Amino acid sequence: MIETAVHRPVTLGQTEKMPSYRMDLRQYKNQKEYEKFVKVNTVNDWSTVSWKDIGKPYEVTSFSKDKLDWEEEHGKTLPVHTSWTMFNQSFHEWFSKDVPAEIHEKKGAFFHSLKSFKPSEVKVALGDYIRIHLWNYVHRVQDGIWDPRGKRALFEGLDIQKPRILFLGAAEGYEAMQLSAMYPGGEVVMVDYDAFCRDARFAEFPESYPFLGKNPSTGGEKVYFKDDFKISYVVDDIRNLSFGAEFDIVLSVGLLEHFPDSMKAEVVEWHRKFLKPGGYIVMTTPRAQLRSKLYYEIMADVMNHTYRELMTLEQMGLYLYENGLDIMNHGYIKVHNGIVARAK
Template identity: 90%
Template sequence: MLQTAVHRPVALGKTEMKPSYRMDLRQYTQKEYDKFVKVNTVNDWSQVTWKDIGKPYEVTSFSKEKTEWEEKHGEILPVHTSWTMFNQSFHQWFSKDVPADISEKKDAFFHSLKSFNPSEVKTALGDYLRIHLWNYVHRIQDGIWDPRGKRALFEGLDVKKPRILFLGAAEGYEAMQLSAMYPGGEVVMVDYDPFCRDARFAEFPAAYPFLGKNPRTGGDKVYYKDAFTISYVVDDIRNLPYGAEFDIVLSVGLLEHFPDSMKAEVVEWHRKFLKPSGYIVMTTPRAQLRSKLYYEIMADVMNHTYRELMTLEQMGLYLHENGLDILKHGYIKVHNGIVAKAK
């Protein structure tokens, strides 16, 4: 018998750190809006040039899992395999009881000091630093899911009960946030790694609250994963059978995984599924010192495939040059965010 999840009431305006994530049901004031999203820093994208802004920063520190595979097989790690490795590695971190893991890694580090083995000490220290960094980025700062920042980016779309297509969906967080803000529609999530559907999405915490709108009253309402109409397609984006039928086409951290020779194709993946009046919403990791340090320290967790860090201007110019009209652009903590339409 199918059981429906039972959700305890949560207080609007509340934020609380859970063992593996932060819940955040706070609204933002105008001052906080400026903090989370600074929109429209470029007035005329036709005046932005690559000569002025330079090319993205390419991350060149890779996971040990990737380098060991390539040494063993004598070839470059296949793209599909690299994504499987990344998704499995990343999901382990989302699933952690972080306070318990911090305590465990701390004990392991102090135990390693007794061994007088530099290699063992280095490994234990690295594990301890990584869990602290994850705790800060994901639980304290909520910089990965970032509900307030992404709500600020997503607000103001002229849609009702939208059909949303999420390309490279992973656990699907952002599409669920959009569905809470614009309720009553449906979501199609797409990823070509079945692990994303069967583990990352399937195990997304049922108790995670999304702040959205009540269509009957216009007031705030809290939604949970089981309230959304979602189908999950495991396939290559290039094989999708859909036409121009979606109100919103979304990707989060997709564009930066492709070199310049493929950027136009990646943008086209978004445009081809979009209704004439629809919106393209995209984010990429920001090119800033703390992001560079993050991907260096977390290389074993994050860096299984090609990755760039972009400035907002670099991301926007890729979209502008490939036929998108940028409506809104801004910074969201560690991410760039852009809302666009097809020209």
């Protein structure tokens, strides 16, 4: 990640585009503005939702060139662990870009390719130029991947203090840190079975990124940074974890949609088995909407190394409801669905 300083000065309400991300410490000014960015609790009774009415998730079938090349070379399906390593390395490379500089470079490369009169070179250069502009819009302009205002809205209102948080498939750990800022004083255990996530994605998350949360001393707002949180990172398969039912929050972000229906119940159980009685399960998945489908098509080489679905909020919720969870809060934000649930 690119950063200018550790714990750079910030102001409540401030937003600013940094070279590789947007920092955003804004709160919603009123209910109307809140509802522009997040729609919550749109289903009144989950028992009335049926698969016949809502259909099944959209399966993404465009895959990265690295995956296709590997499978052609080896004559077999890309192993799951290898696919995740490829994805994490590719995704982290994009998070690490100095985006304005990259836009300038790709623009120059595109115009240079026009002089070659070779359609293949022009096509590659144009694709690179389109992808960096799309990444700039999604991540730096719209802040659709981290989306702090939307996720704070989804995470608010939990009856909990100093929580122990377990993050399954943690990657760089963003959402657990946001939860820790909102409910300070606890600890986080992050789990991912790709060591690259601990050693690069989390290790290189910018120390200067500000998380807006609560000041337990005053009840007002406070800005936190990565090193304010008590975090441990476990590299292991979720199925090998030896934890008991000891966490106040069990969290996953973009995990459920990577498993077919035959495994959805097992994925839900991974969350439930580590949860204290009365604790919260917090899950998000990418939304099934036209712009998300286009994004995963254009960014296939960056994003699509393994099985992936895009879901509506109703589809995500029904998977959880049918597998023994009570849905306490649900909503959709810019590019994600989000649900807060408890075990029945």
